[in-house]
Amino acid sequence: MPRMTSSERRDAIVEAALNVMVGKGMAATTVRDVAEQMGTSSGLIHHYFESMDDLLAAAFDRAAGRDLDATRAAVARGGGPVERLAVFFATYVRAEQDWAFQLWLDAWAEAARRPAVRETSQRHNVAWQQLLSETIRAGVNADVMVCGDPEAAAWRILSLLDGLALQAVAHRLLINRQAVISWSVSYAEAELGLSPGSLGCLPRR
């Protein structure tokens, strides 16, 4: 196979691992799968990653990082705090759709046995909470939201979002994505003292 620079190859491996993970799930992803996906030998992978744990963590890190970066960028483009918060919800729910949330599910479960995966998922979880709590804090400082503890409120809102996504994945027919976003938006409006409907023109409950 063609020679690559270190960073290119490392990138390609992570990308291949991510592809396999999306298709088969994190727990079922093997070194040989990733090698086959890349079209190289399996030994190559261990030249770039100390262990399978590290590789899975790196692949998950990339997927989760992309979603986080996309949401962070979209939020930053928003005008006022309220609009930024609305963008947060819209982008978050879109990011967590389909295979993405299954990946989070896998990561949480695997975290019990894979230290690197655990570290990665914890780091991203905290990053999401920080992004949301900073958005809330900006709204409070601008006197358009009311919240005594933005940190705690962010945990609560994220918990509801994740819990709803969980239910949506667990039985796809009973809860749909429309419900996830409208319910969580309604909750956030109540939590932050916003008037109903101010966080988006989506049909609400």
Add this chain to the structure above:
Amino acid sequence: MPRMTSSERRDAIVEAALNVMVGKGMAATTVRDVAEQMGTSSGLIHHYFESMDDLLAAAFDRAAGRDLDATRAAVARGGGPVERLAVFFATYVRAEQDWAFQLWLDAWAEAARRPAVRETSQRHNVAWQQLLSETIRAGVNADVMVCGDPEAAAWRILSLLDGLALQAVAHRLLINRQAVISWSVSYAEAELGLSPGSLGCLPRR
């Protein structure tokens, strides 16, 4: 090893499997582990269970079923609808503690690859939602709660509970059990038109 009746042996296998699952996680549980835990040969297990999928599902079914039955019984002992709801929260959060929620996490992740586990976790999820929505409906019928759609409200409350438990397990230090119960209780009170504090004397936010 001493001979048992069919049902006794089946029971013992499920119990042993559950013990292993609690200690090592569902994904890491093997036939040989379960056999060793029981003190018998591994071949015996396949006389009672067609596949590992069935065994894992049966073990999870027992664990989840116990929690559900305990909560259902505790709720039934409650006096009025409001007290029953308060009992639901107290018992639910206690049931989901420690290893129990990790088991749910494992089940959700494994569900993608193990049909029997998927069926079992879906069944229990729906059962929890029915228990909660029936409690809510009773409160609405008794004119002590206000809720236009008890089914949907039950999904929202359960989602928040699960999401909070998820965060609590993911980073044990940032959210504790006290927060899980007080935050979810506060949400339920707002959702159902109850006055703050009516769902329990626990310290709230």
Add this chain to the structure above:
DNA sequence: GGCGTTGTTGGACAGGCGCACAATAGCCTC
């Protein structure tokens, strides 16, 4: 152009997995 460095190969290794199956051991019935 030779040479050292390094990306890359492909297979070996030890271990673990679910599962199957013939042999054994214990109980019940007649």
Add this chain to the structure above:
DNA sequence: GAGGCTATTGTGCGCCTGTCCAACAACGCC
């Protein structure tokens, strides 16, 4: 007590896993 039924054993098969390593090949440097 004999015979049959079934719970139980122990082993072995085939496959798959992560990791390692000696050999090979391509690139940059002098």
